[in-house]
Amino acid sequence: MSATEGEPIVDKTSARYCRVDELPVLLQDVNSARSQLVRERKSVHAFHPQSVTARIALLRALEAYAAGLDTKGWPLPYRLRDELFMYRRLARPGRISGN
Numbered sequence: 001m002s003a004t005e006g007e008p009i010v011d012k013t014s015a016r017y018c019r020v021d022e023l024p025v026l027l028q029d030v031n032s033a034r035s036q037l038v039r040e041r042k043s044v045h046a047f048h049p050q051s052v053t054a055r056i057a058l059l060r061a062l063e064a065y066a067a068g069l070d071t072k073g074w075p076l077p078y079r080l081r082d083e084l085f086m087y088r089r090l091a092r093p094g095r096i097s098g099n
Contacts, residue, residue, distance in 0.1 A: 023072070026065040030080075033058035059087040 033054070040054040062084045066076050076084070 023065070023068050026061070026068045029061040030058070030065050033061040055087060055090060059084075059091055062087060 037051070037054040037058050040051045062080065066080065066084060069076055
C-alpha cells in the first residue's frame with residue numbers, strides 16, 4: 001500500500017481490536033522509531049538508504065498508533081497529525097529516489 005496523503009501505510013484493520021492498554025506500547029514504538037531516525041540522521045546522509053528505512057519505520061509506527069487511537073474513537077493530537085502528514089509526503093513514490 002502506498003503512503004500518499006490521507007492513505008494509511010498500515011492497514012487499519014490490524015488495529016481493529018487494539019486494547020487501550022496497547023496504546024502505550026504503540027506510542028513507545030513511535031518514540032523508539034523517532035530515536036532511531038535521529039541516530040541515522042547523525043550518522044549518514046538524509047537520503048541514504050538507512051535513513052530512508054528509519055523514516056519508513058517511523059511512518060509505520062505513527063500509522064499504527066493513529067489507527068489504534070482511531071479504533072478507540074480518540075482524536076489524533078495535532079503534532080502527531082502534522083508529523084504523520086510530513087512523513088507520508090516524504091514517503092511518496094519518487095520522493096525518496098530523488099525524482
